[in-house]
Amino acid sequence: MAELSAVEVCAGAGGQSLGLALAGFGHEVAVELDENAVNTLRKNRPSWDVRHGDVADEGVWNPKEYLGIDLFAGGVPCPPFSIAGKQLGATDERDLFAWAVETAGKMQPRAILLENVRGLSMPRFSAYRQHVKDRLKELGYWSDWKLLQASNYGVPQLRPRFVLVAMRDEDAQWFEWPEETPCKDTVGTALDDLMSKNGWPGAGAWVDKANDIAPTIVGGSKKHGGADLGPTRAKAAWAKLGVDAMGVADEPPNESHPVDFVPKLTTEMVQRIQGWRPEPEYEWDFTGRKTTRYRQIGNAFPPPVARAVGTSIANALNRRGQRKQLSDVENEVMHDRLYLALKKAPTPLTEKELVKLSGEKIDAPTFERRMAMLARDFVIDEDDQLDGRAYRLVGFKGFIGQEGHERHARFAEMRSRIS
Structure with a gap:
């Protein structure tokens, strides 16, 4: 089977990159803002064209140079949609979801893959999602969203990710979401060899205690302090598994540690929990100091999940499997009826x-x-009339590549803290 071509934006340190490569995609270019993640990509894939900079800056890369690529993929920034944040959506300077859709329109790839946090699946963003689907339809693409749990694809961690796949109708008829294969490992069995490698006498008992999958690992950002394994609720879940989540260790415990010692995870262990398996094909070296490595790992799209979705896309593009009616392919229709009413209305x-x-x-x-809620992402005119206030949908507030958009000024101001 011939290798399919891919362009990846917001590539991070390579979780999605590796998964797509294992699914049969060859990268034409990968673009990433964070210098440490760029260094990791270049170290692991020295033959790749890895660009460092703002993906929306055509001085960094020009989407029109990749017309007709097989796959346009990206893990666009999560903070605009994160439940843990302010959920600013389209008005967040980090929001690149709508921009990615418009960029795909310029490139006309056969398929599109964009992933983000579970927060984007919430009611707060129902109109935003509808806007994305409607725009993709205008550009000639069928699209579908699905919330995927990493633990259903061999990763010993909860980690829900909200994934968008879009294709031309002729290819979409062959697409199906990857079959779930629940993870057989627990945190203990996944990390047994790493936790015991320095001779800690309590390793066996620890493996028995760590008898469930991990809570979602939180990589954090440059605004965040040191490396730890997440907010209070996550720390409590880690404690039940026998893990001290208040930081990341340099080394596993050794023979001098008591049997009842409560260990911290090393970055190598976090990497394993994030889906970098011990098999040679998943080998990946992260650059930088401990906190930098942890953030790169913790913010990644787990490679096995990316591989599963990438394989489904590759199968569709290569016409493997069984052809279906498009109505049978789509997982869920996401209509925001009030938004659609505003959009249809020719007058206020x-x-x-x-x-x-x-x-x-x-x-x-x-x-x-x-x-x-709609006014947070869309421009809505309000006009007081005799029979009440009237409303009219004027436009979308999000950044889609406009030269004069206020995103540029905010991005420039915040760039040193964006990750």
Whole structure:
């Protein structure tokens, strides 16, 4: 089978990159902002064209040079949608989801793969998701979203990721989401060899205690302090597994540590939990100091999950499997009815008219909350009329590549802290 071509943006330190390579994709170019992650990519794949800089800067790379690529992929920044953050969405200077869709329109790839955090699947972003699907349809693509659990693809960790796949109709008929293969490992069995390698006498008992999969590893950002394994709830879950989550160790415990010692994980162990298996094909060296390595690992898309989705895409592009009706392929239709009513309206409509057009049964307080939520991502004009306030959808607030967009100034101001 001939190797398929790929362009990857926001490539990070290579979790998605490795998974896609194992699925049969050859990278034409990989683009990443963080210098440490760029160094890791270049160390592990010296033959790749790895570009360092803002993916939205055509001085770093020019999307039009990659017309007709097989796959355009990216792990665009998570903070705009993260439950742990402010969920600013389209008004966050780090939001590149809508930009990625428009960039795909310039490149016209056969397939698109974008992944993000579970927060993007929440009701807060239902209109944003609808906007993305509608725009992809305008560009000639079928698309579908699915929430994937890393533990269902051989990774001993919860780690839900919200994934978008888009294809031309003729290819989408061959696509199916990867079959789930629940992870057989626990944290203990996955890390047995690493935790015992320095002769710690408590390793066997620790393996028995660490008898479940890990909570989601949180890589954090440059705004974050040192490396630790997540917020309070995650730390409590780690404690039940016999892990001290208040930091990352330089070395595993040794023969001098007591049997009941509560160990911290090393970056090598975190790497294993994140899906870098001990097999040679998953070998990957991370550059930088301990905290830098931890952040690169913790922010990655687990390679086995990327490999599973990449294989499904490759199978569709190569017409492997069984052809289906598009209506049978799509996992879930995500309509925001109030947003669609606003979008359809040729003239400003009142609350009563919008509610009727949407087909939803919502009271006035709910309507106001929904409109306020929509106004965070979309420009909505309001006009007081005799029969009540009227609303009209004017545009999308997000960055899609505009030269004069305020994103550029905010990005420049925050660049040293963006990761």
